[in-house]
Amino acid sequence: MTIKDIREGLNKNDFSVVEITNFFIDKIKKDKSGSFITISEKLALELANNSDKDISLGIKKDLLGIPFGIKDNIAVKNVLYTAGSKMLENHKSCYDAEVIEKLKKNGSVILGKLNMDEFAMGSSNESSFFGNVSNPHDPERVAGGSSGGSAASVALGLSVFSLGSDTGGSIRQPASFCGVVGLKPTYGSVSRRGLISLASSLDQIGSLTKNIDDSISVFKVISGRDPLDSTSKETDKKIKEIDFSKIKIGVPKEYFIDGIDPRIEKMIKDCIDKLYKKGIEIKEISLPHTKYALPVYYIIMSSEASTNLSRYDGLRYGFNKKEKKDIIDCYFNNRGDGFGLEVKRRIILGTYCLSSGYKDAYYNKAMKIRNLIENDFNDAFKEVDIIISPTCPELPFKIGEKNINPVSMYLSDILTVTANLSGIPAISMPCGKINNLPVGIQLMGNKFEDLKMLEIAKYFEKIWK
Amino acid sequence: MIEKDEFNKITNLARIFLTEEEKDVIFNDFFKIINYVDKIKEVKTDKVSLKEINTSSSLRNDNAIKSENGIDLVKSFNNKEGFLKVNRVIKKKNE
Numbered sequence: 115m116t117i118k119d120i121r122e123g124l125n126k127n128d129f130s131v132v133e134i135t136n137f138f139i140d141k142i143k144k145d146k147s148g149s150f151i152t153i154s155e156k157l158a159l160e161l162a163n164n165s166d167k168d169i170s171l172g173i174k175k176d177l178l179g180i181p182f183g184i185k186d187n188i189a190v191k192n193v194l195y196t197a198g199s200k201m202l203e204n205h206k207s208c209y210d211a212e213v214i215e216k217l218k219k220n221g222s223v224i225l226g227k228l229n230m231d232e233f234a235m236g237s238s239n240e241s242s243f244f245g246n247v248s249n250p251h252d253p254e255r256v257a258g259g260s261s262g263g264s265a266a267s268v269a270l271g272l273s274v275f276s277l278g279s280d281t282g283g284s285i286r287q288p289a290s291f292c293g294v295v296g297l298k299p300t301y302g303s304v305s306r307r308g309l310i311s312l313a314s315s316l317d318q319i320g321s322l323t324k325n326i327d328d329s330i331s332v333f334k335v336i337s338g339r340d341p342l343d344s345t346s347k348e349t350d351k352k353i354k355e356i357d358f359s360k361i362k363i364g365v366p367k368e369y370f371i372d373g374i375d376p377r378i379e380k381m382i383k384d385c386i387d388k389l390y391k392k393g394i395e396i397k398e399i400s401l402p403h404t405k406y407a408l409p410v411y412y413i414i415m416s417s418e419a420s421t422n423l424s425r426y427d428g429l430r431y432g433f434n435k436k437e438k439k440d441i442i443d444c445y446f447n448n449r450g451d452g453f454g455l456e457v458k459r460r461i462i463l464g465t466y467c468l469s470s471g472y473k474d475a476y477y478n479k480a481m482k483i484r485n486l487i488e489n490d491f492n493d494a495f496k497e498v499d500i501i502i503s504p505t506c507p508e509l510p511f512k513i514g515e516k517n518i519n520p521v522s523m524y525l526s527d528i529l530t531v532t533a534n535l536s537g538i539p540a541i542s543m544p545c546g547k548i549n550n551l552p553v554g555i556q557l558m559g560n561k562f563e564d565l566k567m568l569e570i571a572k573y574f575e576k577i578w579k
Numbered sequence: 580m581i582e583k584d585e586f587n588k589i590t591n592l593a594r595i596f597l598t599e600e601e602k603d604v605i606f607n608d609f610f611k612i613i614n615y616v617d618k619i620k621e622v623k624t625d626k627v628s629l630k631e632i633n634t635s636s637s638l639r640n641d642n643a644i645k646s647e648n649g650i651d652l653v654k655s656f657n658n659k660e661g662f663l664k665v666n667r668v669i670k671k672k673n674e
Contacts, residue, residue, distance in 0.1 A: 405618075409615060410619060463609070483619055521612060521615050
């Protein structure tokens with residue numbers, strides 16, 4: 115069911131918001147994929163009741179009565195707020211994130227909190243304290259991460275849309291693996307207030323939906339300046355008319371790399387060919403610093419994460435081990451027991467990159483190369499409107515396959531991290547299947563041209579169907 | 580190549596306790612990861628400035644405002660009779 119389907123059903127009185135909410139809650143309770151950590155049944159029915167009242171009064175809002183799920187690193191007042199970690203296993207939020215305030219005002223219905231890699235560190239949803247999320251198309255394979263629960267829940271029809279977060283591909287990669295649409299908006303277009311920080315200069319809240327229309331609907335509601343998030347900016351909510359015959363597509367040669375699955379490469383190139391046959395101009399472009407993007411990303415992300423996660427010491431909230439001698443012992447033990455292996459690995463990497471003697475060679479150097487990567491995109495968007503690439507170099511892999519070598523896991527993000535480093539919007543949409551496993555195609559747009567990118571994606575969606 | 584002593588110093592700085600097994604696993608992974616990220620040394624950045632993150636002004640007048648979630652914040656502490664209980668920092672005289 116899409117947002118349009120639910121709206122039509124509500125308008126025709128086929129069902130009420132309470133009835134459709136109960137339908138989803140029953141489905142979630144029977145689900146075995148591991149998508150949900152918390153089902154907020156009481157809150158859902160309370161919001162559904164309010165939405166039914168609004169509908170009976172003739173009130174019209176974009177997402178009125180639409181049930182959705184929320185990645186568990188986004189705050190919902192009085193609901194468990196775990197970030198997929200033992201460290202916050204029993205922690206409840208005392209406030210709503212800005213995006214949640216906006217969606218509540220719009221009459222949307224919160225179904226529950228979705229499973230994720232611990233503290234959003236991962237590309238497979240295997241590092242969650244609350245267990246794996248299995249791929250809806252093959253339960254022996256991963257759903258992707260870190261927004262694995264968000265992607266799987268939409269693919270399985272457990273929620274109409276979901277919210278996720280994307281620091282290096284954590285919405286787009288699971289969207290590709292689960293066969294749904296995943297949008298990472300421009301950095302700053304959606305408030306991060308209430309999002310548990312991983313890497314503050316890279317994190318962005320976005321959506322997972324069944325189609326591009328739904329993506330547009332959600333973006334219009336959640337985007338915009340928040341005075342309590344100084345990195346957020348006003349966004350343009352009006353869709354400008356686009357002459358599709360005049361748009362130019364850039365295909366970066368560096369994104370068709372050694373190591374990409376040749377079947378995925380062929381599928382993406384077939385999609386580009388369909389656009390060419392429709393008369394759309396296709397241009398090969400170069401983003402020369404692409405090969406440094408992943409190492410730059412991991413240095414910056416882990417450095418910022420090591421700082422952001424230093425607040426988790428068990429003193430004011432979170433996991434607190436009872437036996438300890440003094441404050442230092444307390445820090446070591448709470449953090450040692452509260453964090454999983456991948457989180458520890460990245461905190462240690464970040465601490466190293468920021469430590470005396472290494473900060474210049476790693477963090478400062480990485481931030482300079484980041485400037486070069488951003489300039490590559492600035493130059494490219496002087497010539498083209500949209501850049502197209504595969505979302506992932508591989509199909510969804512088997513659960514446990516990549517646990518031995520962390521670098522092989524990190525390579526899953528190789529095609530997605532550049533959008534986060536440069537702050538541009540990017541979206542993954544399904545473009546076909548290989549051996550019944552979904553393949554995602556990625557579109558990237560210029561900064562704050564999210565709606566333009568989405569309209570072009572909608573046009574392409576019809577061509578690729 | 581990072582030495583084990585240096586690795587231990589970093590884990591100390593991070594204030595994270597590692598079991599012996601975790602130390603071995605993460606230390607071995609660390610070498611692979613550093614080897615991979617060292618690729619950035621290939622890039623000349625002498626004339627490149629550091630990336631700046633643009634923020635809007637977040638300053639407001641320094642007025643006291645009633646916090647709606649002040650009571651809720653206290654509820655999420657390790658709370659004893661409305662006070663935040665923290666671990667002792669200064670050791671007792673006889674310890």
